Amino acid sequence: DGGITQSPKYLFRKEGQNVTLSCEQNLNHDAMYWYRQDPGQGLRLIYYSQIVNDFQKGDIAEGYSVSREKKESFPLTVTSAQKNPTAFYLCASSIQGLKNGYTFGSGTRLTVV
Amino acid sequence: GENVEQHPSTLSVQEGDSAVIKCTYSDSASNYFPWYKQELGKGPQLIIDIRSNVGEKKDQRIAVTLNKTAKHFSLHITETQPEDSAVYFCAASMIQGAQKLVFGQGTRLTINP
Numbered sequence: 001d002g003g004i005t006q007s008p009k010y011l012f013r014k015e016g017q018n019v020t021l022s023c024e025q026n027l028n029h030d031a032m033y034w035y036r037q038d039p040g041q042g043l044r045l046i047y048y049s050q051i052v053n054d055f056q057k058g059d060i061a062e063g064y065s066v067s068r069e070k071k072e073s074f075p076l077t078v079t080s081a082q083k084n085p086t087a088f089y090l091c092a093s094s095i096q097g098l099k100n101g102y103t104f105g106s107g108t109r110l111t112v113v
Numbered sequence: 114g115e116n117v118e119q120h121p122s123t124l125s126v127q128e129g130d131s132a133v134i135k136c137t138y139s140d141s142a143s144n145y146f147p148w149y150k151q152e153l154g155k156g157p158q159l160i161i162d163i164r165s166n167v168g169e170k171k172d173q174r175i176a177v178t179l180n181k182t183a184k185h186f187s188l189h190i191t192e193t194q195p196e197d198s199a200v201y202f203c204a205a206s207m208i209q210g211a212q213k214l215v216f217g218q219g220t221r222l223t224i225n226p
Binding site for chain 1: 114117119122145147149154155156157158159162202206208211212213214215216217218219
């Protein structure tokens with residue numbers, strides 16, 4: 001079955017450490033997105049990519065980095081510059097024209113220890 | 114940029130009654146309005162969407178209405194069931210261009226048996 005897979009489900013980060021969240025899709029979608037979700041809040045856009053080897057900053061890109069070397073993969077790195085990284089991170093993908101909207105992964109919960 | 118406001122933040126209804134969640138958006142260029150359902154610890158799932166060339170769309174017990182003049186849209190769930198309990202998010206975007214979804218803050222819907 002086609003879908004979008006995020007790993008790991010839970011991730012613990014020490015102070016000053018960089019961590020990378022994985023996002024893989026086999027839906028043949030061109031566009032991919034990373035959102036951050038905090039308790040009681042909506043989803044906020046971190047980065048997005050509409051095509052391989054190209055990506056754009058979203059509303060809260062500071063302290064994060066991404067790459068898009070393959071159509072299927074869009075990993076997110078949470079760097080030590082991100083001062084409050086504890087959150088639920090969601091990856092999504094879509095086709096042009098937003099037919100069927102976004103397909104979301106099941107998320108990664110990141111906790112700073 | 115686009116801003117989406119969602120109300121209420123929490124909603125409790127008796128099983129079998131109807132539930133209505135409302136959203137307003139700020140950018141008149143937005144032309145795509147999806148609704149997502151998120152269960153605890155999972156990624157959001159698209160339940161219904163509407164494009165600006167129609168005023169209403171139904172799918173079984175779920176309907177969405179759009180008022181472009183007033184820039185607001187609503188989700189209606191009839192004959193609610195316990196499995197409808199979840200957090201619901203509205204969003205807005207343009208189908209063209211970057212296709213970035215801007216989300217509302219979410220509504221926690223509880224169906225009381």
